[in-house]
Each structure stands twice: as C-alpha cells, then as structure tokens.
Amino acid sequence: xxxxxxxxxxxxxxxxxxxxxxxxxxxxxxxxxxxxxxxxxxxxxxxxxxxxxxxxxxxxxxxxxxxxxxxxxxxxxxxxxxxxxxxxxxxxxxxxxxxxxxxxxxxxxxxxxxxxxxxxxxxxxxxxxxxxxxxxxxxxxxxxxxxxxxxxxxxxxxxxxxxxxxxxxxxxxxxxxxxxxxxxxxxxxxxxxxxxxxxxxxxxxxxxxxxxxxxxxxxxxxxxxxxxxxxxxxxxxxxxxxxxxxxxxxxxxxxxxxxxxxxxxxxxxxxxxxxxxxxxxxxxxxxxxxxxxxxxxxxxxxxxxxxxxxxxx
Numbered sequence: 001x002x003x004x005x006x007x008x009x010x011x012x013x014x015x016x017x018x019x020x021x022x023x024x025x026x027x028x029x030x031x032x033x034x035x036x037x038x039x040x041x042x043x044x045x046x047x048x049x050x051x052x053x054x055x056x057x058x059x060x061x062x063x064x065x066x067x068x069x070x071x072x073x074x075x076x077x078x079x080x081x082x083x084x085x086x087x088x089x090x091x092x093x094x095x096x097x098x099x100x101x102x103x104x105x106x107x108x109x110x111x112x113x114x115x116x117x118x119x120x121x122x123x124x125x126x127x128x129x130x131x132x133x134x135x136x137x138x139x140x141x142x143x144x145x146x147x148x149x150x151x152x153x154x155x156x157x158x159x160x161x162x163x164x165x166x167x168x169x170x171x172x173x174x175x176x177x178x179x180x181x182x183x184x185x186x187x188x189x190x191x192x193x194x195x196x197x198x199x200x201x202x203x204x205x206x207x208x209x210x211x212x213x214x215x216x217x218x219x220x221x222x223x224x225x226x227x228x229x230x231x232x233x234x235x236x237x238x239x240x241x242x243x244x245x246x247x248x249x250x251x252x253x254x255x256x257x258x259x260x261x262x263x264x265x266x267x268x269x270x271x272x273x274x275x276x277x278x279x280x281x282x283x284x285x286x287x288x289x290x291x292x293x294x295x296x297x298x299x300x301x302x303x304x305x306x307x308x309x310x311x312x313x
Contacts, residue, residue, distance in 0.1 A: 129214060137237075138236070138237045139237070140240065141240075143240035143256055144240065144243060145244065146242045146243055146244065147242055147244050148241075148274065148303070148304065149241055151272070151301045151304055153298060154301055155302050155305030156176060156178070156302050156305065157176060158172035161173055164187050164206045164286070165313065166207070166208065167187050167207055167287070168208075168313050169206060169310060169312055169313060170310075170311050171206070172305060174302065174305075177193070177299065179191055185210075187207040189203070189204070195293075197265075198293060199233055199264045199265075200233055200271060201293060201295075202291065202292040202293065202296050203289070204302075205288075206289070207286075207287055208282070208283075208284040209286070209287040210227060211223045211224055213284055213285065217253070217277055217285060218245075220254075220277055221254045221256050221276075221277045222256065224275050225256050225273075226238065228260075228273065232271065233263070234262075235262060236261065237261045239258060239261065240257070240258050241257040241272075242257030242258075242274070243255075246276070246310075248276075248311055249312045250312065251278050251281075251312035252278075253277060253278040253310065255307060257272075257273070257274045257303075258273050258274070259272055259273070260273055269294050271293040273291035274289075274290055274291075274303050276288045280313070288310060290307075
C-alpha cells in the first residue's frame with residue numbers, strides 16, 4: 001500500500017507542476033503580473049546609442065562625438081566635420097542634427113581652409129597711390145614726360161663735391177651764396193641768404209627719401225615732390241614742368257621739375273623747384289631737393305648745375 005500511495009503522490013506532483021507551467025505561459029510570467037522589469041533587450045548594434053533600461057519616460061542619451069562639450073555642442077574644427085557615431089561608413093553626409101558646416105567648403109574629403117584675403121600689388125606700380133595724389137587739390141594732376149627747363153643765367157661757381165654718405169650720393173659744392181646750416185631733418189641742408197620781406201628762401205637738401213617707397217622710382221618721386229610742400233608756405237600748390245629719367249653716374253634716377261605757387265602778405269609768388277631720386281641700391285632711394293623762390297630767381301640756374309652733377313657714391 002505504501003508503494004501505491006507514493007506513486008499517487010508523484011503523479012499528483014507532476015500534474016501540479018504542469019498546471020503551474022500552463023498558468024505561467026498564459027499570464028506572461030510572474031514578472032509581468034508583479035510589475036517587474038521587462039525582458040532584456042537584444043544587444044545593440046555596434047555604435048548605436050543606448051539608454052538606461054526601466055521607466056518609459058527616460059530619453060536615450062545622445063551620442064557625443066569625440067571632443068564635444070557637455071552640452072552636446074561640438075567645438076568648431078577647421079577641416080573636420082563632426083558626425084554621429086551611429087552613422088555607418090559610406091552613409092550620406094551629416095543629418096540635420098549635425099552642427100552646420102562653416103562657409104569654408106569641403107570637397108573631396110580634403111580639409112577646408114577658410115579663405116584668406118590676399119593683397120595683390122596695384123597695377124602700374126601703385127596706381128591707387130597716384131590716384132590719391134592726382135585727387136589732391138594741392139597738386140595739378142600727374143606730371144607728363146618732359147625735360148628739365150634750361151633756366152636762364154649762369155649757375156653759381158662750384159668747387160669740389162659734397163658727399164652724403166647717409167643718402168649715398170654726391171653733388172657739386174657751391175662756393176658762394178648757398179650756406180651750410182643745421183641738417184635736421186635732412187642728411188645735408190644748405191640755404192640761400194634770407195631776402196628782406198620774403199617768407200621763403202632757397203633750400204638745397206639731401207636725404208634718404210622720407211616717404212613710402214613705391215614700385216616705380218617715378219611714382220616715389222611724385223610723392224616726394226608733394227611731400228616737399230611741407231617746406232613751403234601754407235596753402236602752396238604744385239604745377240609740373242618736367243618728368244624724366246636720368247643717370248647719376250651708373251645709377252638710375254628720376255627727376256621732376258615743378259613750380260610751387262603760394263601767397264605771402266597778400267601777394268602771389270612762385271618758387272621754382274626740382275626733386276631727383278637716385279636708386280642707390282639701398283632700402284630707400286636718395287632724394288635731392290632744391291627750391292628757389294621768385295625773390296631769388298637769379299639763382300634758378302643753380303638747379304641745372306645741381307642736377308647735372310649728381311652722382312651715386
């Protein structure tokens with residue numbers, strides 16, 4: 001009898017277990033009945049964004065590219081386009097979530113370099129500068145080619161030469177009339193004696209050209225002539241009389257002749273002037289300036305004597 005009872009007990013246990021399994025399958029599992037955690041999700045694809053399991057209101061954590069800030073913004077990097085890690089190789093370009101690419105265009109996978117504004121030289125050796133000179137009301141346009149006037153009279157006597165090592169030129173030394181004075185702001189400076197009642201007197205000076213050097217020697221000479229107005233009465237204006245190349249020994253030079261018009265004590269006056277630039281193969285050409293007012297017009301021929309005797313050292 002004991003054996004029979006044992007067989008009955010085992011059979012009953014099997015039936016109970018089978019019934020329990022059926023109930024479990026029909027109800028979706030004890031976890032669902034008890035509100036437990038959901039079944040484990042399938043492993044994510046490589047590179048896919050994953051978020052914490054559990055509550056349904058939690059949003060997936062965004063994929064942050066390398067070097068991104070905590071806020072999710074990607075610092076700009078020249079030549080590098082930030083893309084999501086979930087984007088497989090060979091897929092189309094950045095999506096709407098990708099930060100905007102700067103104006104620098106990326107083509108063929110090459111790093112993009114922002115366009116750089118490069119200054120190109122002005123045609124004709126600085127036409128922009130010359131246009132500014134031509135527009136200056138103190139200057140009557142730009143000089144036309146023409147030779148220096150052969151002024152009447154006889155130039156002053158000369159003896160020996162003055163060597164200006166700072167500028168790199170030498171010129172004839174006048175024995176009379178032109179007196180050596182303090183050079184500043186020039187390298188050498190000489191003046192004619194003052195004339196009673198005249199506000200301006202003759203000036204002969206040399207120095208490295210004190211203005212910006214242009215590509216063409218002629219253009220630099222034009223700027224130097226305009227600069228010379230600093231050494232004339234206020235309100236002076238220029239009209240051109242000559243513009244020509246010349247040789248200072250074996251060096252090239254450019255010579256400009258001009259008149260300077262001004263007023264003094266209500267009277268109109270004219271100074272006759274010339275400026276020569278010599279290419280002395282230094283950072284700046286040598287400048288030789290001479291200007292003589294109408295009150296000393298007997299000395300105008302000194303301009304020819306000076307310019308014809310210029311030599312580079």
